[in-house]
Amino acid sequence: MSSTWVIASKELLDLRRDRLFAVLIGFxxxxxxxxxxxxxxxxxxxxxxxxxxxxxxxxxxSTTPPAAPQLFPLQLLxxxxxxxxxxxxxxxxxxxxxxxxxxxxRGTLQLLLSRPVGRFAIPAGKVLGLAVVxxxxxxxxxxxxxxxxxxxxxxxxxxIDVARILIAAVVAWVYLVFWSSLAIGITALSPxxxxxxxxxxxxxxxxxxxxxQIGDTMDPDNQVPGGLFATLQIQKPDExxxxxxxxxxxxxxxxxxxxxxxxxxxxxxxxxxxxxDKYNQxxxxxxxxxxxxxxxxxxxxxxxxxxxxxxxxxxxxxxRKIS
Amino acid sequence: MTKSAIATDNLSKSYGSTLALDALSLExxxxxxxxxxxxxxxxxxxxxxxxxxxxxxxxGDAEVAGHSVIADARAVRGAIGYLPENVxxxxxxxxxxxLRFFAELSGLRRPDQRIRDVLRILDFEGRxxxxxxxFSKGMRQRVGIAQAILHAxxxxxxxxxxxxxDPEGVRTLRETIVRLNxxxxxxxxxxxxxxxxxxxxxxxxxxxxxGTLVHHDTLAKTLADFPGEDSLEEIYFQLESEPVS
Numbered sequence: 001m002s003s004t005w006v007i008a009s010k011e012l013l014d015l016r017r018d019r020l021f022a023v024l025i026g027f028x029x030x031x032x033x034x035x036x037x038x039x040x041x042x043x044x045x046x047x048x049x050x051x052x053x054x055x056x057x058x059x060x061x062s063t064t065p066p067a068a069p070q071l072f073p074l075q076l077l078x079x080x081x082x083x084x085x086x087x088x089x090x091x092x093x094x095x096x097x098x099x100x101x102x103x104x105x106r107g108t109l110q111l112l113l114s115r116p117v118g119r120f121a122i123p124a125g126k127v128l129g130l131a132v133v134x135x136x137x138x139x140x141x142x143x144x145x146x147x148x149x150x151x152x153x154x155x156x157x158x159x160i161d162v163a164r165i166l167i168a169a170v171v172a173w174v175y176l177v178f179w180s181s182l183a184i185g186i187t188a189l190s191p192x193x194x195x196x197x198x199x200x201x202x203x204x205x206x207x208x209x210x211x212x213q214i215g216d217t218m219d220p221d222n223q224v225p226g227g228l229f230a231t232l233q234i235q236k237p238d239e240x241x242x243x244x245x246x247x248x249x250x251x252x253x254x255x256x257x258x259x260x261x262x263x264x265x266x267x268x269x270x271x272x273x274x275x276x277d278k279y280n281q282x283x284x285x286x287x288x289x290x291x292x293x294x295x296x297x298x299x300x301x302x303x304x305x306x307x308x309x310x311x312x313x314x315x316x317x318x319x320r321k322i323s
Numbered sequence: 324m325t326k327s328a329i330a331t332d333n334l335s336k337s338y339g340s341t342l343a344l345d346a347l348s349l350e351x352x353x354x355x356x357x358x359x360x361x362x363x364x365x366x367x368x369x370x371x372x373x374x375x376x377x378x379x380x381x382x383g384d385a386e387v388a389g390h391s392v393i394a395d396a397r398a399v400r401g402a403i404g405y406l407p408e409n410v411x412x413x414x415x416x417x418x419x420x421x422l423r424f425f426a427e428l429s430g431l432r433r434p435d436q437r438i439r440d441v442l443r444i445l446d447f448e449g450r451x452x453x454x455x456x457x458f459s460k461g462m463r464q465r466v467g468i469a470q471a472i473l474h475a476x477x478x479x480x481x482x483x484x485x486x487x488x489d490p491e492g493v494r495t496l497r498e499t500i501v502r503l504n505x506x507x508x509x510x511x512x513x514x515x516x517x518x519x520x521x522x523x524x525x526x527x528x529x530x531x532x533x534g535t536l537v538h539h540d541t542l543a544k545t546l547a548d549f550p551g552e553d554s555l556e557e558i559y560f561q562l563e564s565e566p567v568s
Contacts, residue, residue: 006427010413017415107411111470114375115428116401322377 003117007125008132011099015133020098024091025137028083032141033148035079040153043071072280073155074164074273080145081269084172085262089208092134092176093200096183099126100313101193104321113318123188123313127181127306134176142169163284167272171298175265178302179204181309188313191320207260215257218249264298267291328353328478328510329374333383335534336369343369345534346383351527353477356504356511358521358542360559361531367514368408370531371482374512375405388477401430404471404509408483410463412470414456418447421455422470429474441469445499461492468499472509479503481513485520493520500524518555530562538562 015021046069054065103109112122146165149155157165182203187196220243221227229239243250257263267276271291274280279287288295329351336344344366351357361367372378374387376396385392388402412421419438426434442448445465458466464484471479481500485493501524503509515521521528521542528545530538538545542555549558 003428006424010416010424013420014413014415106413107407107409108413110377110407111405111410111412111425112428113377114400114403114405114407115425116397116430117428118397316379319377319379322372 003115003121004125004128007117007122008129011126011129012132015095015129021095024094025140028087028091028137029141029144031083031087032080032145033152035083036076036145036148037152039076039079040155043076043153047071070277070280072274073149073153073157074161075275075280076149076153076155077145077165077168077273078270078275080141081168081172081266081273081275084141084175085266085269086208088172088176089179089204089262090201092130092179093183093197093204095130095133096180096309097187097193097197097200099130099180100184100187100196100318103318104193109318110322113315113322119315120310122315122318123184123310126184126313127177127309130180130184131173131177134173134180138169138173138176141172142166160284164272164274167284168269171265171268171272171295174298174302175261178261178298178305181302181305185305185309185312188309188317193321208262211256211260212263212266215253215260215263218253218256220246258294258297261298261301264294264301268294268298326353327351327386328355329357329385329387329512331374331383331385334370334373334380334385335382336366336373336378337381343534344373344380347531347534347536349529349536349539351510351512353510354504354508355527356500356525357513358525358528359512359514359531360516360518360521360528362563365531366534367531368482369534371405371480371512371514375403375480376400401474402477404474404476404479406464406467406471406479406481406484408486408514410467412455412463412466414454417452417454418442418458418466419451421466422473425470426473431474434473437473437475441473444472444502445469459492461488461495464488464492464496465499468496468503472503472507475507476509478510478512481511481515483514483516485515485517493517497524518559522555530559532563537565 050066050069057065103112142165146157146162149157183196183200186200186203187193190196190199216222221229224231229236229242234242268291270276271279271287271294272284274282279290327350329349331347331349334344334347334349335342347366347370359367359370369378373380374385374392376392376399380393384394387399390396390398390402392399413424416424422438422441423434426438431437438451442451445468447462447465447469450462455463455466468481468484471481484496484500488496497520500511500513504511504524511524513525525542527541528538529536540548545558546555549561552558552561
């Protein structure tokens with residue numbers, strides 16, 4: 001067994017018995033399930049309102065029913081995606097930081113460094129361990145949310161829906177590995193462990209909350225609940241004509257948004273799950289044609305983050321933490 | 324001539340402007356139990372950290388088990404066992420899980436039989452499924468020895484091994500050290516404050532003061548050279564206070 005896998009296996013065993021980990025993941029699972037429940041309730045309310053409206057129209061003698069609301073089961077996952085986007089990233093940072101910091105605080109770093117392991121074994125083992133942990137967590141959350149759609153949402157799923165959920169799960173896994181790896185690298189580079197955690201959280205704050213929020217705030221369609229253009233009953237082609245007059249502004253807004261890896265995760269997830277109206281019920285090939293750039297960027301960023309973690313967690317950086 | 328297990332040549336280590344270890348030149352023969360003595364801050368732990376490759380020397384070099392701590396650090400790590408002061412473990416893991424982890428990291432392919440042997444040597448049979456978080460300080464020190472000898476190292480470094488132990492723990496650990504040396508031929512390099520333990524376990528001693536080695540000889544010769552002194556403690560304080568030549 002290679003040293004990398006030995007370290008990864010220890011991380012798995014250690015985290016399996018870690019109470020903080022259990023609490024964080026339990027919280028994430030419950031929050032995700034509640035979000036499905038809340039979304040399902042909102043769907044039912046919307047449907048009830050529609051049915052009541054149809055009844056009233058029928059009672060008044062109208063024979064032309066109004067257009068039914070477009071409700072699809074996978075849209076119930078919107079809240080879950082947003083929880084993973086924000087809380088998942090934060091928890092990934094906490095776990096990434098913890099995997100380095102605990103060795104120092106527990107006093108096991110010296111024993112680890114006194115072993116004849118290769119240059120990259122320790123960081124690679126830690127990254128691999130967390131990658132497997134996130135794989136298991138995402139798999140469990142995927143099963144739970146799929147069951148929640150069926151049971152709480154009482155909505156049927158087709159084969160293509162399951163495929164969409166699986167794609168979104170892979171995207172979520174890659175996104176979480178990105179944040180954990182980044183936290184490992186930053187913590188290893190920081191002269192003090194607390195600095196590593198603070199810097200990681202500042203990066204999270206900037207790229208998960210602030211930058212996407214600025215982009216969202218600049219979006220003219222977000223100025224009115226329900227969407228500016230929809231409220232004004234402006235059709236898509238006309239909307240595009242209006243926006244063409246603000247191309248520079250929209251370019252800046254979009255540039256700000258896509259500078260955040262979180263936005264890549266969100267756009268990919270919303271597209272493949274059909275949460276974004278434009279991609280709802282569209283073939284996967286069509287979604288991929290539009291979204292491959294985001295997928296490649298997310299994958300490249302995660303690869304860079306893993307490389308950073310492995311490169312930054314040098315023996316010398318770890319040794320500095322002993323004294 | 325006895326082959327050296329440890330040989331340092333002009334070994335120095337600085338932390339910024341603070342010189343912690345000053346041109347240490349020292350030889351420890353294979354099969355010896357060497358005790359490094361000195362006040363707090365004398366440079367004992369720095370010496371062990373450099374010899375175990377946890378720290379890089381600022382100047383000079385050292386050979387441990389025939390390997391340079393600079394040029395062949397990984398080989399040094401493969402040949403030594405190390406018990407740090409206040410050793411800690413993964414408390415979420417059981418005794419056997421901790422030992423298996425360190426054994427596999429030391430390159431043992433199928434370590435279970437070796438772990439059972441070591442547990443028998445250190446009288447840990449029947450406790451292998453207990454989590455380390457439930458172990459007393461004395462037991463943890465012995466687990467520390469266990470993890471250090473799993474891969475049958477030729478040189479064993481012990482940094483303040485009796486620190487914080489009760490008298491029974493000190494005696495048990497002393498017996499273990501003597502046994503490892505006499506039965507398995509391990510060279511033992513030990514930092515300690517307990518001079519009474521040094522007289523019972525060590526074959527040679529060194530005294531560090533302010534990072535400088537002020538005395539190095541066999542224990543028997545050291546005691547013989549000070550016929551008027553009643554104990555190693557008195558000799559230690561006399562040597563410690565003499566001007567550096």
